[in-house]
Amino acid sequence: MSPYSRFLFYPELPRLLPCAYHPKSAQIEIASNGWIRKNLAVCFADESDLLFFLRQRNGIYGPLTVPRASDQRALDIADWYQYVTVIDSSVSDRSALGADGGVARRIFGNVLAEFTGGARDTAGQAGHAPSPQEIAYGTAAKDLWQRISPGLSPAQVKRFGVSLEAFLRGCTTEIEAKLTDSVPDYEACVQVRLESFGCDFIELMTEYGAAVDMSEHLPELAELHYHCRRQMIIINDLLSWRKEQAQDDKMTVVRVLTEREGHSPQDAVHRLSELVEHHERKYIETRDALLAGSLGSRDDVVEYLTAVDHLMGGSQEFEYLTPRYYGDGSVWDGSTSGWLDLDAPIVRFQPERPTAAATAGADFTSVGGRKGVVSKAGDESGSAAESASAPASGAHCPVDHGAAASSRTPARRPATDRTYRVATAPGAVPALGHALQLWRRPLEFLEDLPARGDLVEIRLGPKKAYLACHPDLVMRVLLEARTFDKGGPLFEKARALVGNGLVSSEWEDHRTQRRLLQPAFHPSRMPGYVSLMGEEVEDVIEGWQSGKAFDVSDAMHALTLRITARTMFATTVADRAIPEVAYCMPIIMRGVYQRMVAPTGWQERLPTPGNRRYEAVKSRMHNVISETIEEQREAGTDRGDLLSILVNARDEETGAGLTDEEIYDQVMTLLIGGTETTGNTMAWVFHLLAAHPQVEKRLHAELDEVLADGRAPTFEDLPRLDYTWRVLNETLRMFPPAWLLTRTTTRQTELAGKQLSPGTIVMYSPYALGRNPVHFDNPRQFDPDRWLPERSGEVPRGAMVPFSAGNRQCIGDAFGQAETTLTLATIASRWRLRPAPGAKPNVAVPKASLGTGPLLMVPSPRHPTPSQDGLVLSDIA
Secondary structure (H helix, E strand, O other): OOOOOOEEEEOOOOOOOOOOOOOOHHHHHHHHHHHHHHHHHHHOOOHHHHHHHHHOOHHHHHHHHOOOOOHHHHHHHHHHHHHHHHHHHHHHOOOOHHHOHHHHHHHHHHHHHHHHOOOOOOHHHOOOOOOHHHHHHHHHHHHHHHHHHHHOOHHHHHHHHHHHHHHHHHHHHHHHHHHHOOOOOHHHHHHHHHHHOOHHHHHHHHHHHHOOOOHHHHHHHHHHHHHHHHHHHHHHHHHOHHHHHHHOOOOOHHHHHHHHOOOOHHHHHHHHHHHHHHHHHHHHHHHHHHHHOHHHHOHHHHHHHHHHHHHHHHHHHHHHHOHHHOOOOOOOOOOOOEEEEOOOOOOOOEOOOOOOHHHOOOOOEOHHHOEOOOOOOOOOOOOHHHHHHOOOOOOOOOOOOOOOOOOOOOOOOOOOOOOOOEEEOOOOEOOOEOHHHHHHOHHHHHHHHHHOOOEEEEEEOOEEEEEEOOHHHHHHHHHOOOOEEEOOHHHHHHHHHHOOOOOOOOHHHHHHHHHHHHHHHOHHHHHHHHHHHHHHHHHHHHOOOOOOOEEHHHHHHHHHHHHHHHHHHOOOOOOOHHHHHHHHHHHHHHHHHHHHHOOOOOHHHOOOHHHHHHHHHHHHHHHHHHHHHHHHHHHOOOOOOHHHHHHHOOOOOOOOOOOHHHHHHHHHHHHHHHHHHHHHHHHHHHHHHHHOHHHHHHHHHHHHHHOOOOOOOOHHHHHHOHHHHHHHHHHHHHOOOOOOEEEEEOOOEEEOOEEEOOOOEEEEOHHHHHOOOOOOOOOOOOOHHHHOHHHHOOOOHHHOOOOOOHHHOOOOHHHHHHHHHHHHHHHHOOEEEEEOOOOOOOOOOOOOOOOOOOOEEEEEEOOOEEOOOOOEEOOOO
């Protein structure tokens, strides 16, 4: 049973860059195949395995991407690409390197040593000689290095070692992802793919082919490389769908979009096709700007940019012509668009969707085993709407080799008849606009707006703002981050608190910051984080007394603060810091929201008690965090925590580090993001469980089964706590901590047919989206089972975005999911919480994050009762 929809339509990609074959490409491909047979045949299971690899035509990649290189350099590059492809293929094979991360790491270390002259790792070889495969990898590496290194400058030699290390590190991460069956978020996946795809050495080999050295110009080329790399990665993953599916590769952007972010398979194809076009056009725009500037007068730079053009054009040609993705060894017919049947023995682009008769008995299984259904947007793969939404003819488009194909049709979603309703919110008053509603009853005001239109105009004082209410419009705002950039009242006021941190920074700064912070959220760190979380949860609940009421909101915020702080500072925060931050945070969050919705800015400048208190707590927070940063600078040691990462971080492209103020901005951002949102979610979930005892009983049943011996949950238990996560996900739908968010347009654009000028405020409300009855049946009902696979497939993706989406998706979403799941499992397995008499949430005037307010609850212990046969009986009546 295929985990993907069977029939997919691939639109025509733009192909705006030139494609040319090296004059001796055929001879080079044949010679390179011979080099593989001579040096690496032992790395294949048998002759048929080797022939299968050679029929994939990896030997043509080199001459396709360096058509202007000398014959010898083109052959060197062909052999190099084949060499790393053998490694990459072995990583994907569970019977080879992909079967054991430890063996792979040792072999990779030795491969790196052969190229860089470092020490070999013999620790894992005690008692036995190196395997024939290890010897073959080393011998081939020596041969390649002897041929390539004389053509590299000292700076390029150094870069080569770094790039190879990055490639092997990426391969190791992919092995770990496969062995642990984990699919990362989009940005984490892209970061790993940048390494495992070999982007650094691909650019270096392009320099080698062009006989130039761009080492000193890397900072100026950073933007160009950014779009080049992503275009190649996305095309590779998009066109290798079947291959990656068969090999169960987890680290692909396709699987992230379908399994992690909830796209339908067809929607993932369209989304990735749009990204290909976006990056290709931005690459051309950046290249032309470089040529028009001072670098354009340098012959070596012009030669390199021409070579990168051919790299991108040739890479795309290679993805189409190679038969490795289509299941046969026939000559490519030139088609670049059409329908694919992923279950067919031979997979080729077809101009028309297969008929029903041809697919009788087929399994139209979508992601996660869900049956294909027609979503509200009508784009679910395998549905009747699919054939109506995609063109059925004109798909065949032979490639014109050697010339820029600028006339080809750009990638577009199939045309639809969808029109959107644009409306104006009622109740605006002169000068204030809708500020009074947003001050006095914001949740009710926002919840009412989707019924009025898909895009609703509201007034923030004299300013117009637009609330995106339709999921499609929300997704467009989130995915087009350069057009709808972070900005608007919320982020303008937030910057006064957290500076230019990851959440509040604009697109350009965000890219650099995300690269610096991403290592702290690498999947390999999660088991250690979960262990820390468990310790803190245990410390908190040890102090609870049966029948003694406590403020669950305060308790959960204190808990999440300690967890966040320990992650950031490697050890429990000093006794002074925790009460300081716990006192300051509610005042700060309330102040940020009040300033966001104020019609003008004069109110915050008045010397009122509230304003004075807000400024005072800001100063207190700044002092506490600044002292911690200073201590870390003075210690000068890497303790493996987030603060150490920030203090020691260096941008790969510029070499620059972070100033104390920049580190402060990131620490503040992560403290608020890790404390407020998660603390509020946990307070809400205990309130909801107390109000819905049947849901609580089902939760207890799962916990008693998974934690049958009464033990605390561990990292390994988290994937088994399905119902626990559904409870949390439903809580996020009903009470999303980030309940109102803003963006600002950076250029003239349109949304829902409405023309928006640069600087227009665009908003979206996860709270209003989650309460919309058009997308959620009985939206006021707490129903965790709405997130069962067979039901959640009917929810449009943009209707549920608690962690945002696109390149601004929350960097800590996996961390937050693990933290909330572990916390709920630990507490609910041992305690029941019930509201104290008269206690209830107060959300009439929420803060910038949607919390319960003070909420007294009374704990009572619970103990699962073992059954006679040793199993655990849940407390379901």
